[in-house]
Amino acid sequence: MAEQRSPRDRMVFSAAQLIRRHGVAGTGLRDVVAHAEAPRGSLQHYFPGGKDQLVAEAAQWGGRYAAKRVERFVAALAEPTPGALFAAMAAQWREAFGTEGFVAGCPVVASVADCADNSTVRRAASDAFAGWTGAVAAALRDMRVPYKRAESLATLMISALEGAILMARAERDIRPLDVVVEELRPLLDGAVR
């Protein structure tokens, strides 16, 4: 996969993967260059804004990835309902934790958690959440959830998912993901007009 990307894209992807594990402060630029197998000096070339720019683009990549996934989840559902979409969003994390262990979380959360006083990174994380929320809200509207309610439920779904991801990583157990999916299902499906 990574080999087909341009060096610039590989660096953004690698930054996101390292930030998912070690946070922003724990991710060094040299580690990103090594992980991306990029030429030395390419970082300055592609990211004149330095680490802030790279981290911001990694957060934005995370938001775009999550938003695109929403469309794929909906397309794969036999019967698209809000509860089924949320179950699919959580299932992606269940699978990732099952195959990779619990070491890596959401890159957008990681960039907010230790970097909220950096306006470049913080704005990128906000954009990432907004893009993801917008994609979920659009999917809910296609399932006949009223316009304004769709935005609120998308915020609730992403909040509960992000919190459950963090609790699951702490516990090393997918239990919190299963709990939020089961508890929110009636609320989400009940919002369909």
Add this chain to the structure above:
Amino acid sequence: MAEQRSPRDRMVFSAAQLIRRHGVAGTGLRDVVAHAEAPRGSLQHYFPGGKDQLVAEAAQWGGRYAAKRVERFVAALAEPTPGALFAAMAAQWREAFGTEGFVAGCPVVASVADCADNSTVRRAASDAFAGWTGAVAAALRDMRVPYKRAESLATLMISALEGAILMARAERDIRPLDVVVEELRPLLDGAVR
């Protein structure tokens, strides 16, 4: 407040406050000693396990603080309901963001976000979430929520709150906190037998 604590307690408290802002990797031991106004060398004396021990105790402090707050919130409610408890939990963060800005989040989340591969810290974060969840579940049971359901709803409340805190910090807006409180209220209050 901080002046009344022992040097050891001040160091744990200071570590938690710095981790809330800068994450674990972004918090240096010297910064903790300076923030706590503790004597140099006291860190090695009180925390022979080094930074891991200090960070683990900071996460545990966060869990105890949150659990104790639950009792105080319930005691202050005119009519204790699950939805009113959740609103009070979120209101604490609304107020903190209003007075301090959005720079500091939950110390337990911060320790998981960039430190989940450190077993000492990760276990402490898990204990912190467990203690907090237990306190919320006990409060819900006192409000006549059935035994097993109380545990699930406590997990949902803490997941949604933690996620909304992160989204609020990214947006610099308390909107996500208000949204999860309003959306979860009927679900939470409907669980009372």
